[in-house]
Amino acid sequence: MIDYLQFVLAPQMVTGLSLGVAVILVALGLTIIFGLLDVINMSHGEFYAVGAYLALALGAAGLNFWLLLVLVPLLMLPIGFLVEKGLIQRVFNSPDRHTTTLLLTFGLGLVIEETLAVIFGPNTQRPPTPIRGAVEVFGVMLPNYRMFLIGFGLSVVAAVALVIYRTRLGAMVRAAAFDRHMAASLGVPVGFVFAGAFAFGIALAGLAGVLLAPVYSVFPTMGRDFILLAFTVVIVGGMGSIAGAVVAGLVLTQIQAISSLFISPVWSDPIVFGILVVMLVVRPQGLFGRLGRG
Amino acid sequence: MVEAATGPVADPARGARPIDRIGLAMRASHLLALLLLAGCLVFALVAWRTGDVFYLRLATEALIFAGLALSVDILLGYTGLLSLGQALYFGLGAYMSAVLLRSGWSFAGVMAAVLLGATVVSFLGGLIVSRVRGVYFALITFGMAQVAAKAVYNTRELGASDGLIGVPIVKIALGFTTVSSDSPIGFFLFVLGFMVLLYLALSYLLDTPFGRILIAIRSNERRVPFLGYQPQRARLCAYVAAGIVAALSGALYPMLRGFVSPELMSFTTSGNAVITVVTGGAGTLVGALYGSVILTALRSVIGSWTSHHLIVIGLIFMAVVIFFPRGLIGVIRARLESWLVRRRTR
Amino acid sequence: MTPPILEVSGLGIAFGGLRAVDDLSFRAERNAVTTIIGPNGAGKSTVFNLISGALSPRAGKVTFDGRDCTGAPPHRMRTLGLGRSFQITSLFPDLTVFENLRLASEVLEPRSRWLLPVSRSPIALARADALLSRFALTGRADELAGALSHGEQRRLEVAMAIAAEPKLLLLDEPTQGMSHGDTEETAELIRSLAADLSVLLIEHDIGLVMTISDHVVVMHQGRKLAEGAPAAVRADPAVQAAYFGHA
Numbered sequence: 001m002i003d004y005l006q007f008v009l010a011p012q013m014v015t016g017l018s019l020g021v022a023v024i025l026v027a028l029g030l031t032i033i034f035g036l037l038d039v040i041n042m043s044h045g046e047f048y049a050v051g052a053y054l055a056l057a058l059g060a061a062g063l064n065f066w067l068l069l070v071l072v073p074l075l076m077l078p079i080g081f082l083v084e085k086g087l088i089q090r091v092f093n094s095p096d097r098h099t100t101t102l103l104l105t106f107g108l109g110l111v112i113e114e115t116l117a118v119i120f121g122p123n124t125q126r127p128p129t130p131i132r133g134a135v136e137v138f139g140v141m142l143p144n145y146r147m148f149l150i151g152f153g154l155s156v157v158a159a160v161a162l163v164i165y166r167t168r169l170g171a172m173v174r175a176a177a178f179d180r181h182m183a184a185s186l187g188v189p190v191g192f193v194f195a196g197a198f199a200f201g202i203a204l205a206g207l208a209g210v211l212l213a214p215v216y217s218v219f220p221t222m223g224r225d226f227i228l229l230a231f232t233v234v235i236v237g238g239m240g241s242i243a244g245a246v247v248a249g250l251v252l253t254q255i256q257a258i259s260s261l262f263i264s265p266v267w268s269d270p271i272v273f274g275i276l277v278v279m280l281v282v283r284p285q286g287l288f289g290r291l292g293r294g
Numbered sequence: 295m296v297e298a299a300t301g302p303v304a305d306p307a308r309g310a311r312p313i314d315r316i317g318l319a320m321r322a323s324h325l326l327a328l329l330l331l332a333g334c335l336v337f338a339l340v341a342w343r344t345g346d347v348f349y350l351r352l353a354t355e356a357l358i359f360a361g362l363a364l365s366v367d368i369l370l371g372y373t374g375l376l377s378l379g380q381a382l383y384f385g386l387g388a389y390m391s392a393v394l395l396r397s398g399w400s401f402a403g404v405m406a407a408v409l410l411g412a413t414v415v416s417f418l419g420g421l422i423v424s425r426v427r428g429v430y431f432a433l434i435t436f437g438m439a440q441v442a443a444k445a446v447y448n449t450r451e452l453g454a455s456d457g458l459i460g461v462p463i464v465k466i467a468l469g470f471t472t473v474s475s476d477s478p479i480g481f482f483l484f485v486l487g488f489m490v491l492l493y494l495a496l497s498y499l500l501d502t503p504f505g506r507i508l509i510a511i512r513s514n515e516r517r518v519p520f521l522g523y524q525p526q527r528a529r530l531c532a533y534v535a536a537g538i539v540a541a542l543s544g545a546l547y548p549m550l551r552g553f554v555s556p557e558l559m560s561f562t563t564s565g566n567a568v569i570t571v572v573t574g575g576a577g578t579l580v581g582a583l584y585g586s587v588i589l590t591a592l593r594s595v596i597g598s599w600t601s602h603h604l605i606v607i608g609l610i611f612m613a614v615v616i617f618f619p620r621g622l623i624g625v626i627r628a629r630l631e632s633w634l635v636r637r638r639t640r
Numbered sequence: 641m642t643p644p645i646l647e648v649s650g651l652g653i654a655f656g657g658l659r660a661v662d663d664l665s666f667r668a669e670r671n672a673v674t675t676i677i678g679p680n681g682a683g684k685s686t687v688f689n690l691i692s693g694a695l696s697p698r699a700g701k702v703t704f705d706g707r708d709c710t711g712a713p714p715h716r717m718r719t720l721g722l723g724r725s726f727q728i729t730s731l732f733p734d735l736t737v738f739e740n741l742r743l744a745s746e747v748l749e750p751r752s753r754w755l756l757p758v759s760r761s762p763i764a765l766a767r768a769d770a771l772l773s774r775f776a777l778t779g780r781a782d783e784l785a786g787a788l789s790h791g792e793q794r795r796l797e798v799a800m801a802i803a804a805e806p807k808l809l810l811l812d813e814p815t816q817g818m819s820h821g822d823t824e825e826t827a828e829l830i831r832s833l834a835a836d837l838s839v840l841l842i843e844h845d846i847g848l849v850m851t852i853s854d855h856v857v858v859m860h861q862g863r864k865l866a867e868g869a870p871a872a873v874r875a876d877p878a879v880q881a882a883y884f885g886h887a
Contacts, residue, residue: 087616102376107615235433270445521715
């Protein structure tokens with residue numbers, strides 16, 4: 001029994017937790033973009049892939065992993081800014097914004113995915129693990145890199161929450177999310193805040209790509225496999241809610257990790273989807289309210 | 295303005311039958327469909343004379359996927375629901391067809407079974423998805439198809455990731471003649487006729503009070519309950535109709551290609567259908583048919599230069615969303631419609 | 641004696657602590673015009689939402705045509721014979737005026753025509769035509785509803801509410817934003833409607849209320865302040881203070 005806990009269950013839960021933290025980073029970007037712009041970014045998973053490929057390519061060019069952790073998200077910022085200004089804003093005022101932006105970003109995701117396949121080839125690649133070894137805690141072997149991933153990722157999430165809820169910048173963002181016209185009349189540069197928020201969301205996805213690349217490998221369609229889980233986290237947590245994304249991200253990935261142990265890994269997707277369905281039926285607004293609303 | 299009389303009063307100035315804009319738009323679609331039909335027949339004649347096989351098979355495939363696009367259009371173009379998982383039903387039809395044909399079923403038996411299977415499955419799926427709309431509808435249809443595709447991918451009895459091969463040639467008895475699925479020209483004409491029937495059935499359905507409620511839901515769903523209808527129930531019916539159309543089209547696929555693969559159920563297939571409808575023109579029915587033919591042609595032309603034709607398709611799609619949100623046929627049909635109006639009023 | 645077309649007793653609902661409607665009781669008699677008045681935020685539209693099924697009451701009872709209809713959904717209320725218009729115009733903007741009216745009249749057809757072409761719905765088509773001329777919209781029949789002027793949209797809104805021949809018609813500020821001439825015509829229309837059906841009205845134009853109402857209910861902060869014949873309500877000192885105070 002103790003052996004099982006020590007060698008099977010606990011490591012599985014740590015693996016789940018590291019995945020959970022990465023999913024939260026991706027979901028956080030999705031939920032901020034939705035909360036603020038009212039846009040579902042279907043290309044979000046592909047930006048996660050772009051982050052992973054940037055890390056792979058720049059790492060192969062000799063850049064240090066610690067530098068990439070900062071550099072890749074910074075490189076994502078102008079990309080996100082341009083996508084918002086050049087594409088999203090073009091259809092932002094169309095009569096059915098939800099569908100139109102969803103279609104547009106879906107097309108963008110397709111183009112990005114294929115472009116990655118053209119540049120890097122269709123095969124799976126894996127950058128070296130930046131931190132090797134493992135520590136033993138109460139007899140449980142914890143891989144160092146995963147522990148770092150969890151700690152670092154959670155710090156980023158905490159920092160994001162602090163910025164949004166405790167700073168003047170965050171107040172502007174929340175005001176724009178609550179009522180863009182009101183915020184504009186109060187002097188909030190709404191256009192800049194929107195593009196900035198989109199860029200920031202993309203940067204978070206890119207960061208998740210950097211962090212997960214050494215663990216889950218890199219391939220062109222990696223974003224597509226990841227995005228269903230991220231969307232589920234966003235919906236279960238409540239579209240546009242930061243706290244919701246964190247809670248749902250942790251809970252869902254643990255359910256996934258444990259169920260794949262006790263039932264079968266094949267069932268982890270249907271289980272996650274089942275939770276999504278139950279949530280939509282029972283409480284369609286999600287666990288928590290939307291950004292800017294309470 | 296106020297007239298004391300209640301009850302039906304005929305207005306002599308308007309005549310008995312008013313001009314119905316939705317009916318007129320449908321008539322414009324019919325004209326374009328007729329044009330496409332003529333084009334297909336000319337193509338068939340040329341291909342038959344030159345003894346071509348490759349392009350006939352490709353065109354047949356384009357028509358089969360046009361059926362999937364039609365099913366997306368019922369939801370997106372008429373009810374205002376974006377399904378990102380319609381391949382679920384296309385794949386369901388394809389797999390049912392492949393399995394049953396391999397066990398020696400007849401064409402009629404296969405189609406009846408697919409009709410029944412699709413009705414049951416889409417009704418069950420519809421009970422879930424009709425509760426939500428907007429982005430939630432898109433995401434939940436996406437999720438449902440992903441889960442189903444994964445399940446097929448992991449089921450050894452269905453060939454897992456390899457799919458099922460060796461689907462036998464099927465003879466289709468039509469009464470006056472028998473079509474064999476391995477005859478390029480015969481099966482092309484059969485599929486063409488099948489799609490014409492699907493198109494006519496759907497345009498009939500959309501011209502009924504039921505179909506008009508779907509259009510009303512797209513226009514202003516919140517008002518619909520106050521007309522005495524339940525939008526949720528209408529959405530469910532639309533979803534079942536779309537599921538049936540997709541599954542019947544999918545059932546033709548293994549007859550054409552002799553195999554099925556999990557790819558048919560994947561997000562790529564669902565996404566392609568959405569691209570087809572939006573590029574062709576959502577809410578026109580005929581746009582789905584044109585879209586499928588045009589995109590298949592485009593894919594084969596670009597595909598002869600590069601294997602990464604999806605980049606070009608994706609860019610074209612994005613350009614359509616930004617610059618021509620009504621799609622190719624949407625733009626053309628609007629012109630045709632106003633021409634029909636002018637002809638009427640003259 | 642036939643029961644009143646509508647009886648509301650002890651109706652209540654709250655939104656996050658705010659009691660939008662609180663212990664409200666009143667009746668609407670048959671073939672009469674009953675009007676709810678009150679300052680902005682008094683809860684008038686919420687009462688309409690509670691009666692028509694858009695909202696479910698937390699307390700109280702709605703009896704429509706002798707039947708307990710508390711919390712029944714909108715489509716059920718429509719089938720039982722309730723029609724309503726909206727304060728904020730709610731049409732099908734990208735459908736034609738005629739199609740809007742035809743859609744609203746379709747429930748008059750037997751369900752067996754549900755899957756026949758709309759051209760085989762003679763009752764609904766004739767009803768839509770009749771409404772066009774009654775509401776002076778015949779010339780606009782083929783325009784998209786979203787392209788109509790404000791006054792025309794308000795007229796279409798009312799026409800759609802009566803299309804299915806309801807027993808009780810709820811009109812939420814039908815004259816909102818209308819010119820003086822249009823308002824008078826609408827008043828005349830409402831009066832003529834009361835010959836065949838019962839009307840429950842929300843209206844701000846006090847002159848209009850006094851001339852066309854048979855019975856007036858005054859609401860203030862979610863509660864009933866007074867009710868009675870128009871002249872009696874107008875003379876009520878409590879109403880004077882709360883509502884006509886500044887006038």
